[in-house]
Amino acid sequence: MTHHRNTFVIISTFIIVSGFLSMGGALTGEQPTPNQSDIAGVNNTPELPKYAHEQPDSSVNTPIPLDNKTQRTDVNVSKVESTLKQKVDEHRDDNDVGPLNADPRLAIIARHHSYDMAKRDFFAHTNPDNETYTDRLQQSDYACGGGYQNIGAIFWKANDTQTEEQLAEELLHGFMRSGQHNMAMIDPDMTTVGIGIYITEDRRTYVTMNLCNADPLPEDDS
Secondary structure, three states, X not given: OOOOOOOOEEEEEEEEEOOXXXXXXXXXXXXXXXXXXXXXXXXXXXXXXXXXXOOOHXXXXXXXXXXXXXXXXXOOHHHHHHHHHHHHHHHHHHOOOOOOEEOHHHHHHHHHHHHHHHHHOOOOOOOOOOOOHHHHHHHOOOXXXXXXXXXEEEEOOOOOOOOHHHHHHHHHHHHHOOHHHHHHHHOOOOOEEEEEEEEOOOOEEEEEEEEEOOOOOOOOOO
């Protein structure tokens, strides 16, 4: 088997309440070309519930969970996801920021986007149907009072990703090497994270990290 030298490809987007400015990018061939775009945001405030990680399941309509996170038998994708979340929390602690709540519903939304990128061969926040990160949150009735979405692509079983631990480490470091993507992970206003990874049979690994300010908002007494 040929081992590939990994190049981590990343794009990040920023939303204010539920605003969104799309970022372009591409992943093609066996050697992805690094691609990175600035984080930006726009104001747009559609009606959504007031909270997310404490939001009742009955008010969230996430997509049906995938049957699997990979067709491969040599990797535990759930372990990669949980290890990456742990490493993000450790990185936040190093920057005097508290840990994130892991919301499996937000992870389902993230994982479906990773799967979509893998199956339809694109690499962007906006899918070929012109649906954005904000659209996916709204379709699931998931309340995200401002947040970020980081996406990345790398190869499993390359020289530096031989184990689940190494893969999670490379994913973290890939985001850390970009100031804006790093800022998204350590933003103290972010309370909730959903990490969704999909690995193709040819080892392409797509990660979507949804970060949200999803604490309940105070009641308006006015």
